[in-house]
Amino acid sequence: MKYSLFAAFALAALFNLGCQEKASTNATDGEIQAIFPKGEQGPAENFTGKAWNYGLVENDTIHNTVVGNVYFEPGARSNWHTHPAGQILIITDGEGFHQIKGQPRQTIKKGDVVKCPPNVMHWHGASPTKGLQQLYIVPNTEKGIVQWLQPVSEEEYSN
Protein backbone atom coordinates (compact mmCIF):
# COMPACT_ATOMS: atom_id res chain seq x y z
CA MET A 1 0.00 0.00 0.00
CA LYS A 2 2.91 2.31 0.67
CA TYR A 3 4.12 1.65 -2.87
CA SER A 4 0.67 2.24 -4.35
CA LEU A 5 0.28 5.56 -2.54
CA PHE A 6 3.73 6.60 -3.66
CA ALA A 7 2.83 5.60 -7.22
CA ALA A 8 -0.40 7.53 -6.96
CA PHE A 9 1.27 10.72 -5.80
CA ALA A 10 4.15 10.30 -8.22
CA LEU A 11 1.73 10.03 -11.15
CA ALA A 12 -0.39 12.85 -9.82
CA ALA A 13 2.73 14.97 -9.42
CA LEU A 14 3.78 14.17 -12.98
CA PHE A 15 0.40 15.22 -14.38
CA ASN A 16 0.34 18.32 -12.23
CA LEU A 17 3.85 19.26 -13.20
CA GLY A 18 2.89 18.95 -16.85
CA CYS A 19 -0.02 21.20 -16.15
CA GLN A 20 2.03 23.81 -14.34
CA GLU A 21 4.62 23.86 -17.07
CA LYS A 22 1.94 24.40 -19.67
CA ALA A 23 0.23 27.07 -17.59
CA SER A 24 3.47 28.88 -16.88
CA THR A 25 4.54 29.00 -20.53
CA ASN A 26 2.55 32.18 -20.99
CA ALA A 27 2.60 33.47 -17.43
CA THR A 28 4.92 36.03 -15.93
CA ASP A 29 3.27 36.10 -12.54
CA GLY A 30 1.08 33.09 -11.86
CA GLU A 31 -1.98 35.24 -12.60
CA ILE A 32 -0.86 37.36 -15.56
CA GLN A 33 -1.04 35.93 -19.09
CA ALA A 34 1.87 37.35 -21.04
CA ILE A 35 1.23 38.12 -24.72
CA PHE A 36 4.58 39.83 -25.35
CA PRO A 37 8.11 39.50 -23.95
CA LYS A 38 8.63 41.22 -20.60
CA GLY A 39 10.95 43.84 -22.10
CA GLU A 40 13.16 46.36 -20.28
CA GLN A 41 12.72 47.66 -16.76
CA GLY A 42 11.45 51.24 -16.66
CA PRO A 43 14.03 53.69 -15.23
CA ALA A 44 13.85 54.51 -11.50
CA GLU A 45 13.54 58.24 -12.27
CA ASN A 46 10.14 57.61 -13.93
CA PHE A 47 8.79 54.61 -11.99
CA THR A 48 8.33 53.44 -8.38
CA GLY A 49 8.85 49.67 -8.12
CA LYS A 50 9.39 47.38 -11.08
CA ALA A 51 7.61 48.18 -14.37
CA TRP A 52 8.62 46.35 -17.56
CA ASN A 53 8.19 48.02 -20.96
CA TYR A 54 8.10 46.24 -24.32
CA GLY A 55 7.80 48.56 -27.33
CA LEU A 56 5.42 47.36 -30.06
CA VAL A 57 5.13 50.28 -32.48
CA GLU A 58 7.92 52.81 -32.90
CA ASN A 59 7.08 56.36 -33.80
CA ASP A 60 6.93 57.27 -37.50
CA THR A 61 5.59 60.20 -39.53
CA ILE A 62 2.95 58.02 -41.27
CA HIS A 63 0.88 56.60 -38.39
CA ASN A 64 2.06 59.13 -35.74
CA THR A 65 1.30 56.55 -33.07
CA VAL A 66 3.42 54.83 -30.41
CA VAL A 67 2.24 51.53 -28.87
CA GLY A 68 3.79 49.36 -26.18
CA ASN A 69 3.09 46.87 -23.42
CA VAL A 70 3.84 47.54 -19.76
CA TYR A 71 3.74 44.97 -16.99
CA PHE A 72 3.65 46.60 -13.53
CA GLU A 73 4.63 44.27 -10.69
CA PRO A 74 2.39 44.54 -7.59
CA GLY A 75 2.85 47.99 -5.99
CA ALA A 76 4.68 49.44 -9.01
CA ARG A 77 3.45 52.63 -10.71
CA SER A 78 4.52 55.39 -13.06
CA ASN A 79 5.43 58.90 -11.94
CA TRP A 80 2.91 61.61 -12.65
CA HIS A 81 3.22 62.57 -16.33
CA THR A 82 1.41 64.25 -19.23
CA HIS A 83 0.98 63.48 -22.94
CA PRO A 84 0.68 66.46 -25.34
CA ALA A 85 -1.94 64.57 -27.41
CA GLY A 86 -3.37 62.32 -24.65
CA GLN A 87 -3.11 58.56 -24.19
CA ILE A 88 -5.26 55.43 -24.44
CA LEU A 89 -4.70 52.47 -22.07
CA ILE A 90 -6.05 48.97 -22.79
CA ILE A 91 -5.86 46.73 -19.71
CA THR A 92 -5.14 43.16 -20.82
CA ASP A 93 -4.67 41.45 -17.44
CA GLY A 94 -4.44 41.96 -13.69
CA GLU A 95 -5.60 44.90 -11.59
CA GLY A 96 -4.37 48.40 -10.81
CA PHE A 97 -5.12 52.09 -10.63
CA HIS A 98 -5.34 55.14 -12.90
CA GLN A 99 -5.65 58.68 -11.60
CA ILE A 100 -6.08 62.03 -13.31
CA LYS A 101 -4.85 64.95 -11.15
CA GLY A 102 -7.70 66.37 -9.09
CA GLN A 103 -9.96 63.34 -9.66
CA PRO A 104 -10.45 60.21 -7.48
CA ARG A 105 -8.17 57.22 -8.07
CA GLN A 106 -9.90 54.77 -10.44
CA THR A 107 -9.54 50.97 -10.16
CA ILE A 108 -8.75 49.35 -13.52
CA LYS A 109 -8.71 45.66 -14.47
CA LYS A 110 -8.55 43.25 -17.41
CA GLY A 111 -10.75 44.42 -20.29
CA ASP A 112 -10.96 48.09 -19.18
CA VAL A 113 -10.10 51.04 -21.42
CA VAL A 114 -8.86 54.44 -20.22
CA LYS A 115 -8.75 57.64 -22.29
CA CYS A 116 -6.56 60.36 -20.81
CA PRO A 117 -6.98 63.83 -22.41
CA PRO A 118 -4.03 65.88 -23.73
CA ASN A 119 -1.84 67.83 -21.27
CA VAL A 120 -3.53 66.39 -18.18
CA MET A 121 -1.42 65.01 -15.30
CA HIS A 122 -2.02 61.30 -14.65
CA TRP A 123 -0.39 58.15 -13.31
CA HIS A 124 -1.10 54.41 -13.66
CA GLY A 125 0.16 51.26 -12.01
CA ALA A 126 -0.57 47.95 -10.31
CA SER A 127 -2.57 47.29 -7.15
CA PRO A 128 -0.52 46.49 -4.02
CA THR A 129 -1.26 42.74 -4.34
CA LYS A 130 -1.86 42.08 -8.06
CA GLY A 131 0.22 42.99 -11.11
CA LEU A 132 -1.18 44.98 -14.02
CA GLN A 133 -0.61 44.35 -17.71
CA GLN A 134 -1.59 47.15 -20.08
CA LEU A 135 -1.11 48.36 -23.62
CA TYR A 136 -0.50 52.08 -24.08
CA ILE A 137 -1.38 53.94 -27.25
CA VAL A 138 0.01 57.46 -27.74
CA PRO A 139 -1.75 59.13 -30.69
CA ASN A 140 -0.77 62.19 -32.73
CA THR A 141 2.88 61.96 -31.75
CA GLU A 142 3.70 64.96 -33.95
CA LYS A 143 2.54 66.96 -30.89
CA GLY A 144 4.95 65.10 -28.58
CA ILE A 145 4.89 61.83 -26.61
CA VAL A 146 5.36 62.23 -22.85
CA GLN A 147 6.56 64.69 -20.21
CA TRP A 148 7.68 63.03 -16.98
CA LEU A 149 6.99 64.67 -13.59
CA GLN A 150 7.34 63.82 -9.88
CA PRO A 151 6.84 60.36 -8.31
CA VAL A 152 3.45 59.31 -6.94
CA SER A 153 3.81 59.42 -3.13
CA GLU A 154 2.72 56.53 -0.88
CA GLU A 155 -0.17 58.74 0.29
CA GLU A 156 -1.32 59.49 -3.26
CA TYR A 157 -0.93 55.80 -4.22
CA SER A 158 -2.98 54.64 -1.21
CA ASN A 159 -5.92 57.06 -1.60
Add this chain to the structure above:
Amino acid sequence: MKYSLFAAFALAALFNLGCQEKASTNATDGEIQAIFPKGEQGPAENFTGKAWNYGLVENDTIHNTVVGNVYFEPGARSNWHTHPAGQILIITDGEGFHQIKGQPRQTIKKGDVVKCPPNVMHWHGASPTKGLQQLYIVPNTEKGIVQWLQPVSEEEYSN
Protein backbone atom coordinates in the same frame (compact mmCIF):
# COMPACT_ATOMS: atom_id res chain seq x y z
CA MET B 1 -1.87 -3.69 -7.46
CA LYS B 2 -5.01 -3.18 -9.53
CA TYR B 3 -6.35 -0.90 -6.80
CA SER B 4 -3.11 1.04 -6.55
CA LEU B 5 -3.04 1.62 -10.30
CA PHE B 6 -6.66 2.73 -10.25
CA ALA B 7 -5.90 5.05 -7.34
CA ALA B 8 -2.91 6.41 -9.21
CA PHE B 9 -4.89 7.19 -12.37
CA ALA B 10 -7.87 8.51 -10.39
CA LEU B 11 -5.61 10.94 -8.53
CA ALA B 12 -3.79 11.87 -11.71
CA ALA B 13 -7.12 12.46 -13.45
CA LEU B 14 -8.27 14.67 -10.59
CA PHE B 15 -5.15 16.82 -10.77
CA ASN B 16 -5.34 17.00 -14.52
CA LEU B 17 -9.05 17.92 -14.48
CA GLY B 18 -8.34 20.75 -12.04
CA CYS B 19 -5.70 21.99 -14.44
CA GLN B 20 -7.99 21.88 -17.47
CA GLU B 21 -10.77 23.71 -15.65
CA LYS B 22 -8.38 26.49 -14.66
CA ALA B 23 -6.99 26.74 -18.18
CA SER B 24 -10.43 27.02 -19.76
CA THR B 25 -11.67 29.82 -17.46
CA ASN B 26 -10.58 32.53 -19.89
CA ALA B 27 -10.89 30.60 -23.12
CA THR B 28 -13.50 31.11 -25.83
CA ASP B 29 -12.12 28.50 -28.13
CA GLY B 30 -9.95 26.01 -26.29
CA GLU B 31 -6.89 27.83 -27.61
CA ILE B 32 -7.82 31.51 -27.60
CA GLN B 33 -7.55 33.55 -24.39
CA ALA B 34 -10.37 36.09 -24.42
CA ILE B 35 -9.56 39.50 -22.91
CA PHE B 36 -12.76 41.25 -24.05
CA PRO B 37 -16.36 40.18 -24.72
CA LYS B 38 -16.88 38.53 -28.11
CA GLY B 39 -18.98 41.45 -29.42
CA GLU B 40 -21.04 41.60 -32.60
CA GLN B 41 -20.64 39.49 -35.71
CA GLY B 42 -19.13 41.42 -38.62
CA PRO B 43 -21.58 41.87 -41.53
CA ALA B 44 -21.51 39.34 -44.38
CA GLU B 45 -20.90 42.12 -46.93
CA ASN B 46 -17.49 42.85 -45.31
CA PHE B 47 -16.41 39.43 -43.98
CA THR B 48 -16.18 35.80 -45.15
CA GLY B 49 -16.98 33.41 -42.28
CA LYS B 50 -17.55 34.50 -38.71
CA ALA B 51 -15.61 37.50 -37.36
CA TRP B 52 -16.63 39.07 -34.03
CA ASN B 53 -15.96 42.75 -33.38
CA TYR B 54 -15.87 44.43 -29.96
CA GLY B 55 -15.31 48.20 -30.05
CA LEU B 56 -12.91 49.52 -27.40
CA VAL B 57 -12.33 53.16 -28.31
CA GLU B 58 -14.91 55.20 -30.23
CA ASN B 59 -13.80 57.94 -32.53
CA ASP B 60 -13.46 61.45 -31.09
CA THR B 61 -11.85 64.71 -32.20
CA ILE B 62 -9.31 64.66 -29.32
CA HIS B 63 -7.45 61.35 -29.81
CA ASN B 64 -8.54 60.78 -33.44
CA THR B 65 -8.06 57.05 -32.90
CA VAL B 66 -10.39 54.05 -33.15
CA VAL B 67 -9.49 50.79 -31.35
CA GLY B 68 -11.28 47.45 -31.23
CA ASN B 69 -10.86 43.72 -30.82
CA VAL B 70 -11.70 41.19 -33.54
CA TYR B 71 -11.87 37.45 -33.09
CA PHE B 72 -11.80 35.62 -36.43
CA GLU B 73 -13.05 32.03 -36.26
CA PRO B 74 -10.91 29.53 -38.22
CA GLY B 75 -11.19 30.28 -41.96
CA ALA B 76 -12.81 33.72 -41.43
CA ARG B 77 -11.30 36.86 -42.96
CA SER B 78 -12.10 40.44 -43.84
CA ASN B 79 -12.78 41.67 -47.37
CA TRP B 80 -10.06 43.65 -49.06
CA HIS B 81 -10.16 47.20 -47.68
CA THR B 82 -8.13 50.40 -47.27
CA HIS B 83 -7.61 52.91 -44.45
CA PRO B 84 -7.01 56.57 -45.44
CA ALA B 85 -4.47 56.94 -42.58
CA GLY B 86 -3.32 53.30 -42.35
CA GLN B 87 -3.84 50.75 -39.60
CA ILE B 88 -1.92 48.96 -36.84
CA LEU B 89 -2.77 45.35 -35.86
CA ILE B 90 -1.64 43.80 -32.56
CA ILE B 91 -2.09 40.01 -32.56
CA THR B 92 -3.01 38.87 -29.05
CA ASP B 93 -3.73 35.18 -29.69
CA GLY B 94 -4.05 32.46 -32.31
CA GLU B 95 -2.79 32.40 -35.89
CA GLY B 96 -3.79 33.91 -39.20
CA PHE B 97 -2.80 35.88 -42.29
CA HIS B 98 -2.27 39.47 -43.39
CA GLN B 99 -1.76 40.47 -47.00
CA ILE B 100 -1.05 43.77 -48.70
CA LYS B 101 -2.16 43.83 -52.36
CA GLY B 102 0.73 42.80 -54.62
CA GLN B 103 2.77 41.32 -51.75
CA PRO B 104 2.97 37.70 -50.49
CA ARG B 105 0.51 36.59 -47.81
CA GLN B 106 2.15 36.95 -44.37
CA THR B 107 1.52 34.51 -41.49
CA ILE B 108 0.74 36.33 -38.22
CA LYS B 109 0.48 34.95 -34.69
CA LYS B 110 0.25 35.92 -31.01
CA GLY B 111 2.64 38.79 -30.20
CA ASP B 112 3.06 40.01 -33.80
CA VAL B 113 2.49 43.61 -34.90
CA VAL B 114 1.46 44.73 -38.40
CA LYS B 115 1.65 48.28 -39.75
CA CYS B 116 -0.40 48.82 -42.91
CA PRO B 117 0.32 52.10 -44.76
CA PRO B 118 -2.42 54.59 -45.74
CA ASN B 119 -4.57 53.90 -48.84
CA VAL B 120 -3.11 50.43 -49.44
CA MET B 121 -5.41 47.46 -50.09
CA HIS B 122 -5.09 44.72 -47.45
CA TRP B 123 -6.99 41.91 -45.76
CA HIS B 124 -6.53 39.96 -42.52
CA GLY B 125 -8.08 36.88 -40.97
CA ALA B 126 -7.62 33.52 -39.28
CA SER B 127 -5.80 30.43 -40.53
CA PRO B 128 -8.01 27.57 -41.80
CA THR B 129 -7.54 25.59 -38.56
CA LYS B 130 -6.83 28.16 -35.81
CA GLY B 131 -8.74 31.31 -34.83
CA LEU B 132 -7.08 34.72 -34.67
CA GLN B 133 -7.56 37.37 -31.99
CA GLN B 134 -6.29 40.86 -32.84
CA LEU B 135 -6.57 44.46 -31.76
CA TYR B 136 -6.90 47.05 -34.53
CA ILE B 137 -5.78 50.64 -34.12
CA VAL B 138 -6.90 53.18 -36.72
CA PRO B 139 -4.92 56.42 -36.28
CA ASN B 140 -5.61 59.92 -37.60
CA THR B 141 -9.30 59.27 -38.12
CA GLU B 142 -9.83 62.86 -39.26
CA LYS B 143 -8.64 61.48 -42.64
CA GLY B 144 -11.28 58.68 -42.57
CA ILE B 145 -11.51 55.18 -41.09
CA VAL B 146 -12.08 52.41 -43.65
CA GLN B 147 -13.19 51.80 -47.22
CA TRP B 148 -14.56 48.30 -47.82
CA LEU B 149 -13.88 46.49 -51.11
CA GLN B 150 -14.43 43.02 -52.63
CA PRO B 151 -14.24 39.68 -50.73
CA VAL B 152 -10.96 37.71 -50.57
CA SER B 153 -11.46 34.72 -52.91
CA GLU B 154 -10.65 31.14 -51.87
CA GLU B 155 -7.66 31.29 -54.26
CA GLU B 156 -6.33 34.53 -52.71
CA TYR B 157 -6.93 33.16 -49.19
CA SER B 158 -5.10 29.90 -49.95
CA ASN B 159 -2.00 31.44 -51.56
